[in-house]
Amino acid sequence: MKGFQVAVLGAAGGIGQPLSLLLKLNARVSKLHLYDVAPITPGVGVDLSHCDTSSTCVGFAGQDALIPCLTGCDLVIIPAGVPRKPGMTRDDLFNINAGIVKTLVEGIAKACPNAFVAIISNPVNSTVPIAAEILKANGVYDKRRLFGVTTLDVVRARRFVAEKANGVVRPEDVDIPVVGGHAGKTILPLLSQVAPAGCLSQLSQADVQALTARIQDAGTEVVEAKAGGGSATLSMAYAAAQFAESCLRALSGESVVECAYVDSTVVEGLNFFASKVKLGPTGAEEVFGLGPLSPFEQEGLTQLKAELKGSIDKGVAFVSAAAGAHASA
Numbered sequence: 194m195k196g197f198q199v200a201v202l203g204a205a206g207g208i209g210q211p212l213s214l215l216l217k218l219n220a221r222v223s224k225l226h227l228y229d230v231a232p233i234t235p236g237v238g239v240d241l242s243h244c245d246t247s248s249t250c251v252g253f254a255g256q257d258a259l260i261p262c263l264t265g266c267d268l269v270i271i272p273a274g275v276p277r278k279p280g281m282t283r284d285d286l287f288n289i290n291a292g293i294v295k296t297l298v299e300g301i302a303k304a305c306p307n308a309f310v311a312i313i314s315n316p317v318n319s320t321v322p323i324a325a326e327i328l329k330a331n332g333v334y335d336k337r338r339l340f341g342v343t344t345l346d347v348v349r350a351r352r353f354v355a356e357k358a359n360g361v362v363r364p365e366d367v368d369i370p371v372v373g374g375h376a377g378k379t380i381l382p383l384l385s386q387v388a389p390a391g392c393l394s395q396l397s398q399a400d401v402q403a404l405t406a407r408i409q410d411a412g413t414e415v416v417e418a419k420a421g422g423g424s425a426t427l428s429m430a431y432a433a434a435q436f437a438e439s440c441l442r443a444l445s446g447e448s449v450v451e452c453a454y455v456d457s458t459v460v461e462g463l464n465f466f467a468s469k470v471k472l473g474p475t476g477a478e479e480v481f482g483l484g485p486l487s488p489f490e491q492e493g494l495t496q497l498k499a500e501l502k503g504s505i506d507k508g509v510a511f512v513s514a515a516a517g518a519h520a521s522a
């Protein structure tokens with residue numbers, strides 16, 4: 194099996210550490226590079242390097258180590274940035290995380306412009322457009338290789354659907370597209386398209402609405418349960434490891450279908466949108482349309498457009514304002 198070099202940026206954090214452990218266990222990873230501003234990061238690398246899997250693992254700390262960490266990478270996964278506390282929206286993280294993602298993607302543009310880039314840092318609805326603008330400004334943007342990681346929404350939807358289906362299906366056998374974006378009402382699970390077909394047929398319309406709301410609010414459910422101690426980390430690491438496995442299978446020549454937030458023409462007026470995409474060796478080779486929606490889903494789609502467009506525009510404006518400030522300095 195071909196091995197790949199994978200970097201985790203933000204590797205010392207709540208998501209970064211368990212994600213790095215899961216990647217150390219992935220036989221498709223030959224070299225694992227961990228980067229963080231936290232001084233513990235080389236130590237996290239040493240710790241993981243003792244796991245008896247074939248890959249090597251090295252930790253890099255501090256800004257001067259970013260380019261050495263990234264050079265030669267095939268896949269870069271970014272969970273760097275601050276998480277929410279109760280009462281905050283994901284957009285409340287913009288002011289800190291936008292600048293972090295910008296700096297890290299500038300490093301990618303220099304050191305590994307052909308890598309697949311998977312962004313976890315919130316607000317994903319804005320940080321992915323920021324990454325795209327930075328890659329464009331550096332002349333290395335390939336829209337097929339940039340992904341916002343929305344896999345946790347799908348993981349939750351699978352789990353919650355299986356709970357509602359009263360044991361007739363296992364969570365891992367549920368197929369459910371979750372489209373739109375990754376914040377509140379912009380997360381749109383298409384329960385009408387669930388497979389196996391009919392596993393939710395006993396649900397009333399009120400049940401479908403409640404299940405939709407639970408999937409949309411699941412991140413907040415964790416933030417409140419952790420009561421100021423952060424947001425989802427372990428389930429996110431699990432979801433990101435699944436997405437990474439799909440990316441590495443795609444890089445190996447397989448064709449894999451995943452939901453992801455990508456550069457898209459699926460919904461008019463929204464340049465980024467999450468939907469099912471076909472991953473192959475060059476990235477998102479096909480972005481699938483939405484298929485038939487129920488009236489409730491159609492209404493949800495109509496409702497999410499303004500918020501998602503605002504988040505995309507905010508990301509683009511951040512990069513142009515930063516470029517303007519740089520030019521006039």
Ligand SMILES: NC(=O)C1=CN([C@@H]2O[C@H](COP(=O)(O)OP(=O)(O)OC[C@H]3O[C@@H](n4cnc5c(N)ncnc54)[C@H](O)[C@@H]3O)[C@@H](O)[C@H]2O)C=CC1
Pocket residue numbers: 202203204205206207208209228229230231272273274275276277286290293296297312313314315316317342343344345346375423424425426429
């Ligand atoms: N896309 C999704 O579904 C999800 C996204 N998230 C987001 O993931 C992000 C990380 O969450 P946690 O791991 O819980 O936070 P955390 O605070 O535990 O870890 C973040 C790490 O990023 C590092 N960091 C900060 N600035 C950095 C920089 N300039 N370069 C490199 N590393 C830097 C920190 O030192 C820390 O180790 C948050 O923005 C959170 O909202 C969280 C869960 C799900």
Ligand SMILES: O=C([O-])CC(=O)C(=O)O
Pocket residue numbers: 276277283315345411412413415416424425
């Ligand atoms: O809710 C948060 O802030 C973290 C996140 O994106 C999620 O768990 O879906």
